[in-house]
Amino acid sequence: MTQAPPVTGIDTFREEVHAFFAGDTVRRTLAEVAAHAPGEEAAGLEVYRALGERGWLAADWPREYGGLGLSPREAAVVTEEMTLAGVPDDVHVLSIDIVGKFLLLAGTERQKKQHLPALARGERAASVLFTEPDAGSDLSALRTRAEADGDGWRLYGTKVFNMKSQFADVALCAARTSDGAIGMYGITLFLLPLRSPGVHVEPVPSVQNDRFNLVVIDGVRLTEADVVGEVDDGWRSLNDLLQLERTGIDFHGKARRLLDLVIRRAAETGRLADPVHGVRLAELDARLRASHAMAWQMVDNLAAGAPDPVASAMSKWYAGEQFRPVLQAGQEIDGMGSVLTAWDGEATADGVLEANVRLGPAHRLASGTSEIMLYLIATNGLGLL
């Protein structure tokens, strides 16, 4: 029940990382992102390369692959400081936390050497091609197929709602290699070179600042060398990884950044002294502190080699549910000021609140929807359903 005191080294590490995120490189990145015209999006952010130079982008990867060989705690500190600073983290999540981490655990030596160092240096990005027009949370319904072709396959299918594919060199792509009674079986994960003939990437207009992509794959030929993990059994092993590595640290960090903005606006507008607003913010602050404690408990579990997928689902679900009330409180506090976009030029808080109101519903959908989290808790945790 009683826990060991935190490792002191982590405090020093956090100070260094915090100082970096409070520094000029990050300021420039944030200014660059804020100055984007509608529809404009950065290919690679300077801050990623700066993090990569320090080995922080993938701090818990082995040194030979561009990390520092540190623990999940240090990796969580980087994620947390990145989200608290407001640095866009999609590339980090996709390239490092999903594709890179899966390669690290299930990839061949050749795949690791080919991809991981460049991802860890922030020089390259990888995207994730799972979702299809008719397959979201239920990946067993996917239609992208890998047709046998000599010693390999040819991939055909359409992937949608993926991000950063327009910049990425490679994507982790789920395709069906065989049919069977069990829906999850028969799905293989391929490393798909995105700059191949036969891959077509186009934007899908969305309400967010960063674009969604539609990726059409038309007969790209891949071989065993492009498969990550077991043929036919890729989805299960990736799903296991995602469940184990999920902590809620990133979701909490983003929600906390927003709440701190809302509290700051409440103080600036004098509304913090009004109990109608103050009490609401006191409650949201409590909920995010609880989310923070839970997320760090998940990190500590990982560091101790004892991840708890049910508790991790609880942590992600809880953090994801906090965005809506935080954003609503922000709208109440800033009033009509909250509806002006960054491009208007007169928005309060540089339009950050407006942009996040548009993005808000994404947090209950991304990285496993709230309903999937509840399903995991109900089944694996409570023995229901």
Add this chain to the structure above:
Amino acid sequence: MSLTELFDDELIPVLRRLGDRPKGAGQEAPSEADTAARELVWATLADLGELRALLPVRLGGPVDALARLVATAEVMGPALFQSPFQDTVLAAELLAADGRHDTLLERIAEGTRTVAVAVREHGTDEPSRPAPLTTHDGRVSGTRRFVAFAPDVDLLLVAGDHEHALVAAGAPGLTLRRHDDIGRGDLHRVTLERAEPVPDGLLPHGPSYGRALARARIVQAGYLTGLVHGALELTVERVKSRSAFGRPLAQHQALAHRLAAAAAEATVVRSFVRSVARDGDAGQDIGSTAAQALFLAADLARDVTAEAVHLHGAAGLTEEQDISVFHRRAAVDTLTLGSPTALRREVAALLAARHHVLGD
């Protein structure tokens, strides 16, 4: 024996009913058997060394005292173990800060002395602002209501707006009347008429009261998260054992997701409570975070126990089902150390003050 072995499947159902009496039985006192059972559990807690966490470090208390007290309270929660535990946490901290009652603290840690805290005169009073207490010639007069376990304890700590009085339970001038409350527990009206405190028994009201209250609050939050987990466990068992529309209730997604959400909230709040306890042990000011943890735990206790009754169906409204006791007791236990609304107001004021200071 460990704490979890003490609160085992055999004892828990007994403990849940301690002090309970039939509806409308009014001020009837708890049975001697109930009192004896409660005292036996308390003595075992002392034997296990759990009560040593009530001692300050200078008297040999553990450095992780608050984490231990919270852990104990978490185990008491599912058993709905009604005891002066939380009150004794508050009293012990005040006594330790006062510095004149080390012998009494040792007795408390041995389990041979218990303390109830008497803080409210009116139902709308909040423990953060104790009701007025009149002191004249070293004797105290006043009324305190909603005092738990007043006849069972050895001492009453009567919190006042200027000073607090430590009064022996049998002191002349002190009279008790048992309330008839929703929890059918052991709340009492205490009347003090020129009651004489124990030697050095007048303690000044100051910052140590707020610190003591914060410690008691986080322990109470631990108790409530335990209570919530207990209610959820009963309810999960229930929906697995009942069927409707041709399949077990447990297979209905609408119900399963509600239980999953409640279990997630309960686990997250428990994690928060434990982290605040660790902060307290590390010497941090937990005034605000303990209040936050308590209102989250209290909200959850109310919601989950009501939902748990609902998921039991009409059977949940019967005396036979333990879940009905959870629901009734939660109504009391979510108010004793501050109503969730009052706690929010306290935290909001601290939040505003913090930003005002930062703004300067």
